Amino acid sequence: MKKTLAILAATVATLALAVTLLAPTFLGFSVTQLGTAVRVATGMGAKLACSGRFVSGFDEARILDDLASYSPANRLLELHYGDDRVTAELLGMGRTSATYRDGLGCTLDIGDTTALDRLRMAPVASNGEEWPLGTAVTSIDGELQDRVEALLEADNAAGLQTRALLVVQDGRLAAEAYGPGIDAQTPLLGWSMGKSLTAMLAGRMETLGLADSTARPVFGGWQGDARAQIALRDLLQMASGLDFDETYAPGSDATKMLFNAHSASDIALASRTAHAPGEHFSYSSGTTNLIARWIHERLGGDVQTSLDFFQREILQPLGMAHTVFEVDPSGVFVGSSYIYASGRDWARLGQLMLNRGQWQGAQVLSDDWVARAAAPNTSANEPRYGYQFWLNGGGEELRYPQLPADAYFMLGNREQAVMISPSTKTVVVRLGWSASEYPTGENFAGLLPRG
Template sequence: MKLLKRVLLLLVLIIGVVVYLNYPKLNIISGYAAKNVASGVYVAHRSAASMNQFDNKAPLIELASTELDESKQAASSTVYGLMKRTAVYRDGLGAVLVNDDYDSTKLTIRPNRSKTMDTIPYPYGQADPLDTILPEVDMDFINKAVAMAFANPETQKTRTFLVLYKGHLIAERYIDGFDKDTPILGWSMTKSVLATCFGVLEHQGKLEMDWPAPIAEWKDDERKNITLDHLLRMQSGLEWDEDYSSISDVTRMLFLDSDMTKAQKDKKAIAEPTEIWNYSSGTSNLLSGILRQQFRSHQEYLDFPYAALIDKIGMQSMVLEADIAGNYVGSSYAWASTRDWARFGQLYLNKGHWNGEQVFAPEWVDYITTPTIHSNGTYGAHFWLNAEGKYPDVPKDLFSCNGYEGQHVFIIPSKDLVVVRTGLAEEPYFDVNGILSNIVKAVP
């Protein structure tokens, strides 16, 4: 009996230590689960059961239990009954994790949208894509690439796949539960959408990339020399910890902060601008706050990405989610259908030209695809690059929007290609080089 009591006491102590060490993480775990389910249900129109079974089936996150409150359009999660977190849906602004200070009546405005139907075939309009046979395309290679993308569903976890060639839809496939209209969370592909807003403003003559970042708190210290260009290239020299496996700068920002534009702004400089390259979602949300400063009212800020970019090119499914303070979460929270993500890629393939209008200057593409020093040729300005041949069997002019768990919009100008892949797993489970190399072989 004494031995049994000692063993039980030891187990209790071990459990106590584990709970003590991990209790702060429960806030992040339940917050992630609640936010993901609320967005999945009310933005992507999926079931809570599907979100819990697949999207929240990840290490630690799967420990959370989530329930919906349909009357409030909200989702609440706990971990073994502990650390309850709730996310609520707001029309036009997506879902947001709330806290005790949240006032549902405070933020009543929403972005104005312009969703007009037309008879122009996809991708330039809302009509069905043309049923076009392009004799120069070797469909055997295309079909092989698509088959490869879905060959191992348990490990690859590909959900959607689409190929545009010269603006023609030549391949498209979806798993059960997803179709051409299902919004997909882009995660960090959102960064590229945010950056494009700055490209639009530059084209309109309203700002320049070499302007100092308009942050009052920086004007009298070493951060005063940080420019918009430094921020877009992730080379500001500011301290930041982008670790999703622990309580870090990025997880605190995404799952605890009411105003996500402040997290990076309050960090000290650890290097001079351009001395280091340090990937930072906090920088993207700081840029979202700077974008807001360009407008006289909150309403104008909310409207701008849609009026100047998203609705202009027909990305009618896209929703940019905002934090409690009403700032777009430019680091992580844009949802759009696979076809609409492909429209975004086509806009860049067209160097900003869309249906007779120049959305941003052609030179903007040159800017965002110029490699940033210290990034080993993998990063430009909020876009990823293949400049140093990360994908050895794919042209080096490839650039892309990349997001957590393998969300991708690949743009290959030399081959007139846009490829979109979404899913729940990334390299090495999803063979980007092998799949893209087959698509490249299929076209002249």
């Protein structure tokens, strides 16, 4: 008995140390929130390990390193890999699993997810035409390619873990380089860059006459209270006025939404207002998942219909053969966070915006919608944000002084970035796993056209 108690005491002490170590990091664990912290850790572990293994094709060592980059305590996670499922535990507690489905990626096994087993996502065919239509690339600029390769090497020597770095100039793929174990087909997590793609999906609906960004209320359940004044445009600009806790700590809205909820949008849907619509910018992943829910409901509320629309209207026209948009356990896209795409596919999205919504003679997004997406919002505190895109200009100072004022960005956790620079006709894609700040302004400036 004494030996058993000693082992138990040591286990509890180790776990307490683990969650304490996590306190200042992304997950924000603390000893006083042990149960919630364990569920967040195992939810995150199962989800990212499943997608890392079955979507990106990473080995178990890289996956654990990626998780540990948020906190060394994540090395205590026990990850069990099956044929299509990953299960995570933390010192025998908080058992959570995520399941992979072909074409859908990975979804946490929370609640009834059997309906997802019936969904089908046909692959987008690749061809040998010149990029962006296909996989052939004959437009590499030798001098720029040398710069890109040198920058990627320097990044990784500094521990920044750049995994893909691409430059598109005048519509041609001019340079690309990849880190170890990554190639032009590897789908990589964009984290919050997915917010921009979610907005573009809503923009496609508007272009087709299926949406009105000024219509109110966005959801029927908001009619009759202050939320009835919120328009889709306010959600797109992160100026809805809704009160959503974006901090990544146990029990916060954000962690419950991503790692513990059957429906990721339910939490934000129930949020009350803290500001009048359009007056106050507040970055919120919950807001993006409301947009994803609105898309889902506007298309009829059928999961297969939403998947088919995304494939037909975005993936197929752009030739995005290496992109996976994951859904939550209820079947709605997790637009805030869970899009995996190759560097070339992220570049295609950037080029579509640079083209003012045109693609091979078709107007995928209206010129007007693209202009609004890249325009400042009306908030008093942070106008440098458009329709789920970060803007370089539009405020009192440039976000990145080294870069053109008209540049705007998809940005995501771990320093993911797609820059669209209209004045230089350039798109730059950087995908990686940086635990520290990445010198986006300085590095991207060195990849712009010279002279």
